Amino acid sequence: MILVTGGVKSGKSSFALKLSEEYNKKAFLATGVPFDEEMKKRIEKHKAERGNDFDTYEEPINVPDTLNSIADKYDVIVFECVTTYLGNLYYYAVNIDNYLDKLLESFKNVKCELIIVTNEVGWGVIPENELARKYVETLGKLNSKIANISDQVYLVVSGIGVRIK
Amino acid sequence: MILVTGGVKSGKSSFALKLSEEYNKKAFLATGVPFDEEMKKRIEKHKAERGNDFDTYEEPINVPDTLNSIADKYDVIVFECVTTYLGNLYYYAVNIDNYLDKLLESFKNVKCELIIVTNEVGWGVIPENELARKYVETLGKLNSKIANISDQVYLVVSGIGVRIK
Amino acid sequence: MILVTGGVKSGKSSFALKLSEEYNKKAFLATGVPFDEEMKKRIEKHKAERGNDFDTYEEPINVPDTLNSIADKYDVIVFECVTTYLGNLYYYAVNIDNYLDKLLESFKNVKCELIIVTNEVGWGVIPENELARKYVETLGKLNSKIANISDQVYLVVSGIGVRIK
Secondary structure, eight states: OOOOETTTTSSHHHHHHHTTTOOSSSSEEEEOOOSSSHHHHHHHHHHHHTTOOOEEEEEESSSSHHHHHHHHGSSEEEOHHHHHHHHHHHHHHHHHHHHHHHHHHHHHOOOEEEEEEEOOOOSSOOOSSSSHHHHHHHHHHHHHHHHHSSSSSEEEETTEEEEEE | EEEEESSTTTTTHHHHHHHTOOOOEEEEEEEEOOOOOOOHHHHHHHHHHHHEEEEEEESSSSSHHHHHHHHHGGGGGEEEEEHHHHHHHHHHOOOOHHHHHHHHHHHHHSSSSEEEEEOOSSSOOOOHHHHHHHHHHHHHHHHHHHHHSSSEEOOOOOOOOEEOO | EEEEETTTSSSSSHHHHHHHOOOOEEEEEEEOOOOSSSHHHHHHHHHHHHTTTEEEEESOOOOOHHHHGGGGGGGGEEEEEEHHHHHHHHTOOOOOOHHHHHHHHHHHOOOOOEEEEOOOOOOSSOOOHHHHHHHHHHHHHHHHHHHHHHEEEEEEEETTEEEEO
């Protein structure tokens, strides 16, 4: 299990995809929900970049179930990304802690290689908006928990994957 | 002297506490002033996490004097954190440069091991608010000065302490 | 070619200047336009810090031409900074992609040592302002491209230059 983290447009995605190259049967599990035109374009662009090497799955909420149901079929699953997934949970206002516990549990149980993409979002000024503040804190704690159960952790800076675990 | 830096909820505190484990007599110098309910809960939670291993001191402003008066009694002092301390100075509108010079001087003079926790806050977009901008710049410069006189510096990312000095 | 990146007031400038010390004939190419009093003071302060070791050039937009015309005369050019340059392009609303392609091309062609300073700006919460969001993404992608053609890349944290390439 590999965690890939970094800032916005730091090259995390490309780095994660590069890490997955050595595997044979590849799946890409996307969490992005195309709320608006900007998001829709971004998702299409990402899909085009991946080409035909990956089977693509899209699941905004029930990620644990999806992971469970597809893991047997692949050598590697790239999960992109924790940041958007947490955003989805906030948006749909479900019991977040509960979902995050299940997510961590499913990460641990996946048999094939799992490459997880997340974001660093807490290195700026503390946001005035309370929800944003809560989001930053929850993601920070979640990233630490995922890193803790990962075999490898990379911090991507300007396209360079720096191995920190 | 050890500096521990990183983003919000990156696991800086836990890492600093872990570094202090090997020492016998331990003090924790907290700078947080419980302005509101959120802050109050956070302080109580942190206290509970530390357990009974630490004597806890709370001092929002006169940190140099407190350090001077307690350093003889302990093998290690964990100071948490520079970020909140600087926020306190801005809030109470005292002569900030003067206080920061004294703070650095007291850090240098402390005889026991000193583990200082701070934050990275300047890795996002430049804030529009002038005070926030000034705060980010002052903390950035202060962190560099503390790192310069520290024997070890750790950048904590997703709970992982990466030694950078 | 060396890229120096990091957060606000992390000590990137000082680190870049230190890297340039070993060279004989030195130029400093500044992109800052003194829009206001704060900016003006900052530029004057930076100039004073550099002392007389550098010939200083100021060019907000036509950086490729300036690089071409001065590179023969120096052993090292410190370019500060990509962040401000991109801000200038946004401000003057020119064809940004076109300018960035030319910038990268000119970086590749410079014969003397080139030390480029940039900023990490995408490690905080995603800005609500669309232009800020676009700026963060463009700078992130640009940094990756520059890092890709650089021989050395340093991430500066609290004044410490961590070599990541």
